[in-house]
Amino acid sequence: xxxxxxxxxxxxxxxxxKEVTPGELINAKVDIALGNDxxxxxxxxxxxxxxxxxxxxxxxxxxxxxxxxxxxxxxxxAQVKILREFAKEQKLTxxxxxxxxxxxxxxxxxxxxxxxxDVVIGADSHTCTYGALxxxxxxxxSTDLAAAMITGELWFKVPESMKFVxxxxxxKWVSGKDLILHVIGDVGVDGALYxxxxxxxxxxxxxxxxxxMAMCNMAIEAGAKSGIIAPDATTKEYMNKRAQxxxxxxxxxxxxxxxxxxxxxxxxxxxxxxxxxxxENTKTVSQLKKITIDQVVIGSxxxxxxxxxxxxxxxLKGQKVSKNVRxxxxxATPFIYNExxxxxxxxxxxxxxAVISPPTCGPCLGGHMGILAEGERALATTNRNFVGxxxxxxxxxxxxxxxxxxxSAIKGRIAHPDEVSK
Amino acid sequence: MKFKGKxxxxxxxxxxxxxxxxxxLNTSDPKELAKxxxxxxxxxxxxxxxxxxxxxxxxNFGCGSSREHAPIAIKAAGVxxxxxxxxxRIFYRNSFNMGLTILESDEVQDATDNGDVLEVDMDRGExxxxxxxxxxxxxxxxxxxxxxxxxxxxxESIRKRG
Numbered sequence: 001x002x003x004x005x006x007x008x009x010x011x012x013x014x015x016x017x018k019e020v021t022p023g024e025l026i027n028a029k030v031d032i033a034l035g036n037d038x039x040x041x042x043x044x045x046x047x048x049x050x051x052x053x054x055x056x057x058x059x060x061x062x063x064x065x066x067x068x069x070x071x072x073x074x075x076x077x078a079q080v081k082i083l084r085e086f087a088k089e090q091k092l093t094x095x096x097x098x099x100x101x102x103x104x105x106x107x108x109x110x111x112x113x114x115x116x117x118d119v120v121i122g123a124d125s126h127t128c129t130y131g132a133l134x135x136x137x138x139x140x141x142s143t144d145l146a147a148a149m150i151t152g153e154l155w156f157k158v159p160e161s162m163k164f165v166x167x168x169x170x171x172k173w174v175s176g177k178d179l180i181l182h183v184i185g186d187v188g189v190d191g192a193l194y195x196x197x198x199x200x201x202x203x204x205x206x207x208x209x210x211x212x213m214a215m216c217n218m219a220i221e222a223g224a225k226s227g228i229i230a231p232d233a234t235t236k237e238y239m240n241k242r243a244q245x246x247x248x249x250x251x252x253x254x255x256x257x258x259x260x261x262x263x264x265x266x267x268x269x270x271x272x273x274x275x276x277x278x279x280e281n282t283k284t285v286s287q288l289k290k291i292t293i294d295q296v297v298i299g300s301x302x303x304x305x306x307x308x309x310x311x312x313x314x315x316l317k318g319q320k321v322s323k324n325v326r327x328x329x330x331x332a333t334p335f336i337y338n339e340x341x342x343x344x345x346x347x348x349x350x351x352x353x354a355v356i357s358p359p360t361c362g363p364c365l366g367g368h369m370g371i372l373a374e375g376e377r378a379l380a381t382t383n384r385n386f387v388g389x390x391x392x393x394x395x396x397x398x399x400x401x402x403x404x405x406x407x408s409a410i411k412g413r414i415a416h417p418d419e420v421s422k
Numbered sequence: 423m424k425f426k427g428k429x430x431x432x433x434x435x436x437x438x439x440x441x442x443x444x445x446x447l448n449t450s451d452p453k454e455l456a457k458x459x460x461x462x463x464x465x466x467x468x469x470x471x472x473x474x475x476x477x478x479x480x481x482n483f484g485c486g487s488s489r490e491h492a493p494i495a496i497k498a499a500g501v502x503x504x505x506x507x508x509x510x511r512i513f514y515r516n517s518f519n520m521g522l523t524i525l526e527s528d529e530v531q532d533a534t535d536n537g538d539v540l541e542v543d544m545d546r547g548e549x550x551x552x553x554x555x556x557x558x559x560x561x562x563x564x565x566x567x568x569x570x571x572x573x574x575x576x577x578e579s580i581r582k583r584g
Contacts, residue, residue, distance in 0.1 A: 025566050038447045042490055045450070050577050068448055075448035125488040125512060141490035141516035147576050151583075155566075189435055190482040194511050223485060225511055278435060365444040365487075386439040386486060388462040393443075
């Protein structure tokens with residue numbers, strides 16, 4: 001049999017064929033189809049227009065109203081109501097509401113709803129996050145979601161794979177977020193267009209699951225169809241207590257074909273920041289220490305997980321947020337929220353002067369819970385810094401890891417964690 | 423099929439937040455979305471665009487979010503088609519699924535100014551800059567996507583399958 005990448009193997013299995021080749025069009029079975037309060041209303045409308053009566057599988061269609069919740073206004077409330085009523089009508093196993101809702105891409109892995117070896121589609125571009133578990137997952141639009149909700153399958157063009165090989169040891173304060181920002185800075189916002197990004201090497205094997213998710217989450221910011229990391233003992237440990245279904249580990253063959261291979265020496269990667277208004281505008285923290293900020297956001301499907309709050313708490317302990325900065329901390333899920341509270345992080349954040357928000361996408365996409373005025377500047381652990389992303393079209397967003405975010409909140413300007421670390 | 427319209431010319435990496443800012447995504451009403459189309463890139467666009475106008479952009483048009491509201495807003499604004507050097511993949515897929523005509527071409531951009539009139543001949547795959555009197559080839563639409571268009575879009579093809 002011809003050698004294949006992990007992505008090709010997963011797609012072949014779900015298409016019911018022995019092998020697939022990049023560029024080939026396939027129909028693949030979908031393990032999970034996901035929608036949120038912005039994208040699902042259109043999908044549900046298309047579902048009805050098509051005359052469909054039932055979703056293909058009530059435990060494989062997942063709805064998570066996380067973007068504008070808790071409902072920020074009347075229109076948002078109406079959108080969420082559409083999801084709630086559809087979930088009830090279809091008796092969906094996985095619909096999250098009220099105190100159960102969390103940021104979708106943190107929530108699904110945490111609940112074991114997505115598992116290694118899956119094909120997952122979501123009407124949300126950051127659906128690529130689940131590559132961290134060794135699944136093929138990709139963002140689609142609402143019409144594609146409607147099609148998958150009805151048929152349980154979807155057409156795909158098998159992507160070429162691009163291999164990113166990391167070597168050496170990670171510098172202090174460098175996390176998965178810095179690795180992916182560094183890569184995007186290297187290849188550009190369309191540097192992996194239509195491709196699958198496969199992250200490999202010893203430093204990747206040593207990354208925590210939270211850090212792996214932050215990496216795969218931002219594959220879309222390089223234009224990629226998906227990001228993926230081969231599952232290993234870390235994945236197994238993460239999935240063991242969570243998996244709701246049996247799962248399968250796939251790995252790339254040694255002689256699999258890649259469209260491109262890039263190598264990075266981690267010794268040369270420092271805490272990295274993406275400057276306005278594209279994720280590819282990367283610089284090291286040290287180059288940006290004069291940039292003052294008005295707001296810091298620690299949260300999102302990229303960096304709102306426990307490890308992210310932990311590193312922020314470590315730096316903020318006994319410190320005060322600068323008088324010129326609003327720090328908003330958004331634990332990504334109710335579980336993370338509860339854990340952070342039990343571990344004493346909330347005491348640290350509150351004493352430092354931070355606001356703690358319930359789980360929501362909120363300000364990441366300029367929805368609510370921390371919108372910027374004209375001329376204001378934020379440093380955020382989120383994933384996009386497009387024009388107007390967090391509010392006024394004349395506001396700015398810098399993207400960084402949670403340690404840089406915490407240090408910057410204390411200093412009132414972009415700061416290296418070493419500047420505040422005791 | 424032929425289109426003729428005035429060009430709204432934009433640069434590279436026009437993201438979905440520029441096409442339709444997330445602050446307006448608390449509705450999926452096409453008319454509402456059209457009112458804010460391109461707002462953060464070009465505040466005049468939504469009020470001045472005429473039915474049949476054409477958006478001409480550089481590479482990676484529609485990068486960012488998966489929001490189908492982006493092609494919906496463009497179509498509802500009256501835009502006949504988008505021509506770009508390349509598209510972000512989710513936007514590309516969404517446009518075919520919901521019926522916004524999009525074309526790829528590498529040459530038209532550099533030879534066309536904002537406000538020029540373009541004529542697009544879909545059958546011949548040709549784009550003519552009427553103002554400047556020059557004709558260019560569009561990149562052929564992949565056969566699979568052509569079939570999807572012929573079937574009336576993704577949902578129609580699913581309806582037909584039963």
